[in-house]
Amino acid sequence: MIDWKLFEKWLFKEYRKRTAKDRLKYARRYYRCLQGDLKPLMVLDGDKRLHAMKALSALSKFLGVYEEWRSLVRNYGLKWSSGKTDDLIIARFAKVQNSDEALGWIRKIKAAIPDFSGFMDLVAVTGLRLGETINCWNLIIRLSSEGYLEEYYKAENCVLEHFRFKELFIRRTKKAFISFINQDLISRITESNPLTKNQITKRIQRRKINLRFGDVREFWASYMTRHLRQPEIDFLQGRVSSSVFMRNYFNPVWIRDLKERALKGEEEILKQISQG
Incomplete structure (x- = not known):
């Protein structure tokens, strides 16, 4: 027998609310698969199958049968992918091939909603996910008003140390460790x-402008290849393990060089989204 109440409590301890709800829903629907028959998963479309597999993986860990899972x-040859990864990569790559398109989208929002100008600049120069950028924006404002901004922003190095606020930036699968930002x-x-996310999305949509924050993140990664190597881009976008981050961040020579090149690229981006 599965203690669903206890499993639910465990999920909400391990995952964010939205993810925990998703895991619980799919685990309740497909828990019988853990008895040894995964054929019900094989007939699901890619996205649903992936959600179900993630839920059963969590349930198997909770039940202590992860290795059996x-x-x-x-044995069933199931893949940890929706099968759409290549298509998604190609589509995103095509969207950001013309940098003017991503930059034009940012300029359009800044013109339509002037009080979003600073926020859109932050989106453009960090390459963070939308939720991470919102957390960053609000944390800067709150800590500044409380007189504790130096706990987050190290002005001498022009760096925001996201890793010091784990509950906001260090998640199970999505992480943000640091961002270099000029003091201005x-x-x-x-x-x-x-x-709030709702404020941002609703105001943009009311002006009949599509939401393209994911494209800006891809644009940033593409544009910054002019100044950074791919491992450095992954480092700044949080696509490395915590151990790799800690090992590199406390190498002062490397970090100083990385900062200079990152800020140069960001300065170029800011100039381009200030035009027009």
Whole structure:
């Protein structure tokens, strides 16, 4: 027998609320698969199958049968992907091939909603995910008003140390460790108002503008290849393990060089989204 109440409590301890709800829903629907028959998963479309597999993986860990689950997955030849990864990569690559398109989208929002100007600059120069950028924006404002901004922003190195606020930036599968930001932009943010995701998306949609924050993140990664190597881009976008981050961040020579090149690229981006 599965203690669903206890499993639910465990999920909400291990995952964010939205993810925990998703895991619980699919685990309740497909828990019988852990008895050894994964054929019900094989007939699901890619996205649903992936959600179900993630839920059963979590349930198997909770029940202490994770190794048996992994063996079942191998035996049935199931893949940890929706099958759409290549298509998604190609589509995103095509979207950002013309940098003017991503930059034009940012300029359009700044013109339509002037009080989003500073926020869009932050989006453009960090390459963070939307939720991470909102957390960053609001944290700067809050800590500045409380007189503790130096706990987050190290002005001498022009760096925001996201890793010091694990509950906001260090998640199970998505992480943000640091971002290099010039002091002028930080000063502008401290004089701004907090924002919510709902505020941002609704105001943009009311002006009949599509949401393309994911494209800007891809654009940033593409553009910054002019100044950074791919491992450095992955480092700044949080696509490395915590151990790799810690090992590199406390190498002062490397970090100083990385900062200079990153800020140069960001300065170029800011100039381009200030035009027009």
